[in-house]
Amino acid sequence: MVGSMTHQISRLMMKLFSMILILLTITATIDAQTKLKGRAIKIIDGDTFDLLVDKTTYQIRLADIDCPEKGQDFYKVSKQALSDYLYGSYIEVIYNKKDRNGRILGSVYNGPVYINLIMVEEGYAWHFKKYSSDQRFAKAEINARKAQRGLWKQPKPIAPWDFRQIRRKN
Numbered sequence: 001m002v003g004s005m006t007h008q009i010s011r012l013m014m015k016l017f018s019m020i021l022i023l024l025t026i027t028a029t030i031d032a033q034t035k036l037k038g039r040a041i042k043i044i045d046g047d048t049f050d051l052l053v054d055k056t057t058y059q060i061r062l063a064d065i066d067c068p069e070k071g072q073d074f075y076k077v078s079k080q081a082l083s084d085y086l087y088g089s090y091i092e093v094i095y096n097k098k099d100r101n102g103r104i105l106g107s108v109y110n111g112p113v114y115i116n117l118i119m120v121e122e123g124y125a126w127h128f129k130k131y132s133s134d135q136r137f138a139k140a141e142i143n144a145r146k147a148q149r150g151l152w153k154q155p156k157p158i159a160p161w162d163f164r165q166i167r168r169k170n
Contacts, residue, residue, distance in 0.1 A: 036051060036053050036092070038090070038091070039088060040088065044079075047066060061099050062106070063132070064120075064137050065132075066126050077124065093107070122149055128161075
């Protein structure tokens with residue numbers, strides 16, 4: 001009987017330990033998202049800008065999207081659109097990782113407006129499907145194409161990843 005009781009206590013302890021590990025993992029995942037609040041002080045292109053927080057500047061890359069590259073059709077329009085949405089505004093960036101260039105890869109909000117998504121909805125950016133499976137962006141791009149908004153007014157817009165590949169070959 002004592003052996004049986006010890007075995008039951010041991011099983012309960014293992015279950016409790018497993019539940020604690022699961023809770024710690026969930027908490028760590030939630031805590032992994034970081035928020036920055038500051039002012040957009042420099043627009044680099046249609047999907048990248050500098051954010052000033054206190055006295056520190058962070059380079060932010062909008063997650064889930066890709067915009068025309070410098071030298072590509074619609075580059076200036078896309079960059080100006082991001083500037084119109086952000087420049088000088090007090091904004092919030094939510095992120096949990098950096099890209100391969102060390103830029104913070106984040107979701108950008110100007111008040112309640114989700115800037116990443118509006119850039120695609122208005123035809124200033126592509127949904128970056130290689131790195132994003134978010135269906136909101138897929139639907140936004142489909143709708144922008146159908147409505148011929150922004151860059152979708154062009155007869156044959158070239159995706160930025162294709163433009164970069166062509167540029168590398170030349």
